[in-house]
Amino acid sequence: MRSENEPSGQKARSFIEEARRSQIVASAVEVIAEVGFHQASLARIAQHAGISKGVISYHFAGKDELMTEVVERTYGAIAEHVLAKMAGLESATQLLRTHVMSVAEHMRGHRTQIKALGEIFYNFRAPDGRPRYGIESSEEIYLSLERIYRLGQETGEFRQFDPRVMAVTHSAAVDTMFAYWMAHPDHDLDAHARELADLLERACAK
Amino acid sequence: MRSENEPSGQKARSFIEEARRSQIVASAVEVIAEVGFHQASLARIAQHAGISKGVISYHFAGKDELMTEVVERTYGAIAEHVLAKMAGLESATQLLRTHVMSVAEHMRGHRTQIKALGEIFYNFRAPDGRPRYGIESSEEIYLSLERIYRLGQETGEFRQFDPRVMAVTHSAAVDTMFAYWMAHPDHDLDAHARELADLLERACAK
Amino acid sequence: MRSENEPSGQKARSFIEEARRSQIVASAVEVIAEVGFHQASLARIAQHAGISKGVISYHFAGKDELMTEVVERTYGAIAEHVLAKMAGLESATQLLRTHVMSVAEHMRGHRTQIKALGEIFYNFRAPDGRPRYGIESSEEIYLSLERIYRLGQETGEFRQFDPRVMAVTHSAAVDTMFAYWMAHPDHDLDAHARELADLLERACAK
C-alpha cells in the first residue's frame, strides 16, 4: 500500500503515479455510470482500463479511496465550472438563473461523470452501513444556495420565505433535471433549465 | 417456492402464510432502511426477523419477489393515503397543496418504509443490469401531477408553463423533503411542507 | 414414518396406502424420465402428482426408499414380460433371439419407465458415495444370460467362448439399443433388435 511509504502524508505523487490514478478514476467513472455502483467491481474497472486488478490496489488503499477520489474530482469539476460562470454577478436573480443554467450546461458535456457521481452519492456506504455521502454532505451546496436566496431577500428582490427549503428544493430540482434527462436523452435540457429558472424565480418573487 | 407444497394452483394464501409474508416484508423494510439495499441480504433479513434463511425462500420465489412485494405494499399505502386526502377537491391550487401536505403527513408515520422504498427504487436491478424501477417508473406520478397543473392552467388559476418540468420538480422536491427530514430528524416537516406548497403555488401563479 | 408403526416389518399395507404408493411411484418415474435423476426432487415429484411434499415423506421412509421401489416395480415388469415370452423354449438360439426381441417389445411400450430405470441405476448412490446399483447388480441378469449361452455350448449349437463376456456384451447391447432408440425416436427398434439377434447368433455359431 502506497501510504505505508509516506508517513508524513504529503509527499508529492510522481507523474506516473498521477497518470495511473487518473486512468483508474476515469475507468471507474465509466464503469459505474454504465453498470451501477454495486456492479462496478474492481475487476470490472481494471478490465475496462486494460490493467490488472492489482494495479488498483497498489495505487489506492482500497475501493473506498478510489470512490472518494472519483467524487472529489468529479464534484470539483462541476463546482469550478459553475463558480466561474457566477463570478462577478451581483443580483440574486441573475445568480439563481446562472446557477441553474450553468449546471445544465456542464451536465450536457459530462453525462457519464455526473451519472457516476450520483451512483456513488446514493450507494456508497461506510462499513458500518451508514451512507458515506448522505444528504448531510449536501450541506455545502445548501449553504451556497441559501446565500443567494438570502441576498435576494436582503436586496428586496425576493419575498420572505425559508431559504433552507428553497435551497433544498432548488438543489433537488437540479439533480432531478439531470436524472430525467439521462432517462430521456431526447428531452430538451436547455428548455428544462430555463423553465426551472423561471419556476424558481417566480417562487421567490414578491 | 410455496407452490411445491400445494396441489391446487391458485389457492388463496392462508392466514399464517399472510402473517409470515408480512413479517418478512416488515423485516426487509427495516433492514433495507438501516443498512441499504445491497447490504440487505436474505441472511440479514432472516436474522433480523429471528427466522431461518430458508423461510424466506419458502414464502417468496426469490429476493426479487420479496423486493417487489415491499414496493407494492409500501407504495400502495402512500397512494391510498394521498388519494383519500385529495378526493373531492376541485381547485388545482388545493390539489397541489393537499398533495404536498398529505405526503408529508404520511411520511411522518412511515419513515422506515419510505426510506426502504427509496433504496429499492434506486438500487433494485433486473438480471440484465437495468434498473427495475428507474426514473421511468415515476411516469405514473408525473402524469398525475401534470394533470393537476394542466387543470390549473385550464381553469386559469395558473400561468402558462411546461407542466412536465413542474411535475418533475414537484416530485423531486417532495422526495428530497423526505430525505432531508430523515437526515435532520429535528427538522420541522410540517413547516417545510407548507413552505414547499407556497413555493410551488407561487411558481404557478399568474 | 410408517415403518415406526410396524416393528414386525410385514404388516400388510392398506388399500389406500398401496394406491398412494403407486401414484407416487408413477409420478417419480415420469419426472425422472423427463428431467433426470438429480433434477427429480421430491418437490417436483409431489407437484407432478398433485400432492404435497409431505405425502411422500409419509409413505416412504425417504427418497431412497422411493427410488428402490421404482426400481423394483419397473424392473419386475420387464422380467415378467421377458420370462413369459421365453417360457417353454428349449433351443439356446431361440432363447437368445427371444430375449432380445421381447425386451425390445417391452421397451416400445415402456419408454418412460425404462428411461427412469436407467437414470436410477446410473445415478443413485448410497450416502457413502458408492453406486447403489452398480454393474454388480446386473449379476442376476448375467447369470441368466450365461445359462442360455452355456446351454447352447452344451447342446452343440454354439462354439466355445467365454459365456460371461458374451452375457455382458449381450446385456450392454440391449441396454444401448434402448438408449439409442430414446435418442433417435424414429430409429426402427424392431429392425435393430433383429439385427442384434443375428449379430449375437452369428457370434456364437460354430
Place this chain on the structure above:
Amino acid sequence: MRSENEPSGQKARSFIEEARRSQIVASAVEVIAEVGFHQASLARIAQHAGISKGVISYHFAGKDELMTEVVERTYGAIAEHVLAKMAGLESATQLLRTHVMSVAEHMRGHRTQIKALGEIFYNFRAPDGRPRYGIESSEEIYLSLERIYRLGQETGEFRQFDPRVMAVTHSAAVDTMFAYWMAHPDHDLDAHARELADLLERACAK
C-alpha cells in the same frame, strides 16, 4: 474468472497457470471417479486438491468449463492412443480387433480418468436440463466404427449387416467391458478384450 487479471485478451496461459489447471483437472477426475458427478462439488474437488474453493473459480469460468476441460483432456488421450495404434492398418478385421484391444490397453492405465469421463458423459447437463453429452455425442464414434465395418463389407471380409447397429453394439460392448472391469478388478481385461474381438469378428464374418 481468469481474464479479470489480464489486460490482453488472448495471451497464452502461463506455466504456473497450466500447472494449476492440470492439478485441478486431476483432482476433479479423482473426485468424480470416487463419488460420482453430482457429489463432486467444487468444494470437494478443492479440498481434495488441498486448495481453496476460490482457486477453481479463479482458473475456470465455472463448473461447466472445468467439466468440459476434463472431458477434452481425457477423451483426447484415448483417441490419441487408439488412433496411433490403428494407423497404417488396412484390413477391416485388423482395424476392428485393434480398436478393441487398444482401448482396453488404454483403460488399464487410466481407470480413474475413464470412470470420470463416463460420469460426466452421463450426468453433465446444460442449464436448460438437456444432457450436454448425450448419446448423440457418440455420433462421432459411431461414424468411425461404421467406416470400419463398411470397409469390411466393401472388401468382402464381412457379410452384409446394418453397420450402425454393429457400431452401436461395438461401442456399448467396449464401454461395458470397462465398467465390468472396474466393478471386478480381478477380471482379466485382456482376455475379455480378446474374447470381444473374436465375438465381433465372428458376428461380421461371412
Place this chain on the structure above:
DNA sequence: CATGAATGAGCGTTCATTCAT
C-alpha cells in the same frame, strides 16, 4: 511498479427432511 495468484467470507438458491396440527 506491476502482476497473477490465491483467499475466504458472503451471496441467493435448492432441497431432503422434520414436525405440529
Place this chain on the structure above:
DNA sequence: TATGAATGAACGCTCATTCAT
C-alpha cells in the same frame, strides 16, 4: 392420513483484499 411450515446444510459463484515475485 395428510398438510403446510420450517429448517439447515450444501451448492456454485462473486468479490475485495493480500501477497510473493
